[in-house]
Amino acid sequence: MPATTGTTTATPDGPAPRPGTSTPPTPASRATVPPATAPAAPGGASSSHVADLVAHGGGPGAGGPDAGGAGEGRRLYGRDAELGVLADLVARGLAGAGGALLLRGEAGMGKTALLGAARDAAVAQGARALSAVGVQSEASVPFAGLHQLLRPVLDRASALTTRQRRALLAAFGMGEDTAPELFAVGLASLELVSGLAESAPVVLVIDDAQWIDRPSGEVLTFVARRLGAERAVMLLAARDGHDGVLGDVGLPELQLGRLGDEAAGELLAAHASGLGQAVRERLLAEAAGNPLALVELPTALSGDGAGQVAAPWLPVTRRLERTFLSRAANLPAPARTMLLVAAADDEGDLGEIVKAAQLLDGTDLTVGALEPAVKAGLIEVHGYDVRFRHPLIRSAIYQAAAPSRRLAAHAALATALEGHRERRAWHRAAACAGQDDAAAVELEAAARKALGRGAPRAAAEALRRAARLSADDGNRGRFLLRAAEIDFELGDADAARRQLAEARSARLEEGERLRLILWTEALNEESWYSPERVRVFADVADQLAGSQSDGAALALRALWPLSIGCWYGNPAQETRDLVVKTARRLQRGDGDPMVLSVAACADPVKEAAWVLGELRDVVPESVADPAEQHALGASLTAIWAFDLSWPFLCASVEGLRGQGRLGLLGEALASQAWAAIHLGKHRLAAAAADEAARLSRDTGRLRWALVADLALATLASERGEQERANELIRATEAELLSVGAQSILGFAQFARARHALVSNQHGDAYEQLARVLDPSDVAHHPHVGYLGIADLIEAAVRTGRDEAARDHLARLDALAGRTGSPYLKAMAAYAHPLVAPDDAAEPLYRRALDGGLSRWPFHRARLLLAYGRWLRRRRRLVESRPPLRAAMESFDALGIRAFGEDARAELRAAGEAVARPAPDTLDRLTPQELQIARLAATGLTNREIGTQLFLSHRTVGFHLSRIFPKLGITSRNQLRLGDLGGD
Secondary structure, X not given: OOOOOOOOXXXXXXXXXXXOOOOOOOOOXXXXXXXXXXXXXXXXXXXXXXXXXXXXXXXXXXOOOOOOOEEOOOEEOOOHHHHHHHHHHHHHHHOOOOEEEEXXXXXXXXXXXXXXXXXXXXXXXXXXXXXXXXXXXXXXXXXXXXXXXXXXXXHHHHHOOHHHHHHHHHHOXXXXXXXXXXXXXXXXXXXXXXXXXXXXXXXXXXXXHHHOOHHHHHHHXXXXXXXXXXXXXXXXXXXXXXXXXXXXXXXXXXXXXXXXXXXXXXXXXXXXXXXXXXXXXXXXXXXXXXXXXXXXXXXHHOOOHHHHHHOOOOOHHHHHHHHHHHHHHOOOHHHXXXXXXXXXXXXXXXXXHHHHHHHHHOOOOOHHHHHHHHHOXXXXXXXOEEEXXXXXXXXXXXXXXXXXXXXXXXXXXXXXXXXXXXXXHHHHHHOOOOOOHHHHHHHHHHHHHHHHOOOHHHHHHHHHHHHHHOOOOOOHHHHHHHHHHHHHHHOOHHHHHHHHHHHOOOOOOHHHHHHHHHHHHHOOHHHHOOHHHHHHHXXXXXXXXXXXXXXXXXXXXXXXXXXXXXXXXXOOXXXXXXXXXXXXXXXXXXXXXXXXXXXXXXXHHHHHHHHHHHHHHOOHHHOOOHHHHHHHHHHHHHXXXXXHHHHHHHHHHHHHHHXXXXXHXXXXXXXXXXXXXXXXXXXXHHHHHHHHHHHHHHOOOHHHHHHHHHHHHHHHHHOOOHHHHXXXXXXXXXXXXXXXXXXXXXXXXXXXXXXXXXXXXXXXXXXXXXXXXXXXXXXXOHHHHHHXXXXXXXXXXXXXXXXXXXXXXXXXXXXXXXXXXXXXXXXXXXXXXXXXXXXXXXXXXXXXXXXHOOOOHHHHHHHHXXXXXXXXXXXXXXXXXXXXXXXXXXXXXXXXXXXXXXXXXXXXXXXXXXXXXXXOHHHHOOHHHXXXXXXXXXXXXXXXXXXXXXXXXXXXXXXXXXXXXHHOOOOHHHOOHHHOOOO
């Protein structure tokens, strides 16, 4: 299917350096889990587990501003159901069946208290805890959150493979390697956690996850989805309405609601037992079941606070902020200065806060200036770490400060962070009241650093901020253009369009102006259908190719989405011709893979023969870039040349896997899965589709996940798993329509038709496939329609639609002759004997079976079945048995049970006794298990297999422990590649 578009190491004696530094820090799909119906651990959570959590309920700060319902020491009120969910998850993690859970709720609902309860209970049972807290102002510093989480154990990085260690340290700015792939960092993080879990279970706690920087959030999501076989649990908390990178990551979720009346009353009584009835009722009404409000609002009853309780109604959050601000207002001036700097700081480092506060006020402040804020319950100081007792305190203090004072605080921090260039750049930008070209240039340098650390999204954000700081006649246009190009490479077309639209009004050099027009046309879907727009694109591409050394490569990369649009859409022939002619003018040499790819997708019918001819001198080894191998392999599937696409797709999968480029790997695997289906490599197709679906969801490429799901649905139908196939198709169609991906509906029709065929519902199969070739139907797609042309013709014959069968065969013959497509020629050979009159059919059957279908084992087996059936119905029983027996054996070898049962039924009707097939041991394995077994059979270690499949070595070992009993063996030495399928 065509594509869419000097090392410093930590030591056990001290903390590792912060991201972007080489010196230690200065000293100083979502699935919702409702509480009442949460999944239980194997055997269920015991009451002692819940009791453990209650006993460790508050964690640090229990009973304080972020107690979230903690009172009377360490008790959590009204949270027994939530504690039960956490107890189950912790119990599973301790037993080696880990997982992740995302707590969601309004501010003050007790998320932090519940995280602390789970963490402390796990630690009490021997687990090791690693924690991180998201900070709003650090959300632009790449990998800051991940570094905060892993910093205490970075000394264990020496146990990682060289490549994983380098990727992780490069992400943290602690090594010389540059631009690691994001998911290479993810795998390194997973292996680090998995290694820790071998000596003791691990609990990972991420609070205020909505403010974790995006690269860290993506890595944490990657890790969270792979903890099922680990002695590790990840617990995250995010505030409602502030999703950040956790918008829809598919993790199990637990929504925290407000406390009930009884629990709210108990909590209030525990913290303010001497209230009068009227005041108590007013507080309960205003707190509205918010635990933090129930703990904090009673403090407003002292002094001036009494008036706040009687004031007009305010939302709970606003009233809490007022309460915190009233405490801060009564502090000495030095303490207020320190609080503002801490609120603006993104690290909570005591030393840099003190230094910046000194710069802000020009006085010799000391750590002692913070003591009144600690006594007021606004902050906590642990060693050199300063933390606010609740995020609302931070935001209230920051937002209440005068704008000039906030700017000055960021300016002081920028000066204090002289040795931390990325963080300094962001604070300097935050200190700007207007345009500042020097600060913008610093952000550009931060963007380059982010790219070097494998965080392109953070780089694009830095460039967008730099553009806002730049004058129109300065670097603004250049920053916006570069941000758009990064967004284009990331597949974020909407963001790229926004940057390009802004860049139009800015000053650009001539070459930059050409690139602006090029990317604008490449991202304008109207260009995919309009000859006039393609002419504009072609003119710019020619100018770029003539004026810049990389102009031709850049233009071809931008031309690729136009060609994809031509394949999925149905533009005028003039548009197709212009796209192809432009690509040929940009050709960088004979057999240029990108030119062949563009031509194949832009005009499959007209250009297929030329592309196939050019391919005689092109082999996968001659194409260095796995991305170009994928483009070429996917484009060959666009011209129905699945056999020729196969080596390119296999090479691209191997290359992309080695480079850790998971997004593109998911696309390549999806293309490989569909090619494998047509080539009769069904077990390999299942493994590829299964992995494609998982990786595509990991990387946010939902459309490709759905394409892979449809391949899995097709395979499930052929195996006779009708209920699963139906469910996959229904769910996928609903998602396709919801995301506006009607162009993929043709694949859903193919899957539905194959499902109908194996169920002997030939009329339904015909209707489903005919829709794809009907221009008036929403599922219309002429190129996809020819994927199922043989099925369509067979369904027409089996339902008495003889004239329709002949018409479709005539169209197939014409297209096969014009394109030279191997698949279409084979399908024509398959269909001719089905349509032919009885007196002419037999030689056509023999001719197709003798040669025309030799490279298409699935269709050859189906034609053997059709031929045997044809012979039997003419009472040539003895002659019918050999082809029917061969068909049965072929289907069994391919693992296609549904068609195999048809062959058995025909063979019995022909008078041959046929036993039921023995269960194939390979069918007992899941696609992922079969993939792991095959890799283990080649001699790879668990760690090497994990690196290839982006799993931890422990998870690989877990899968092997399940594989051995299914195969009737006891060790990996008994695995034989030849016994694991011949795909």
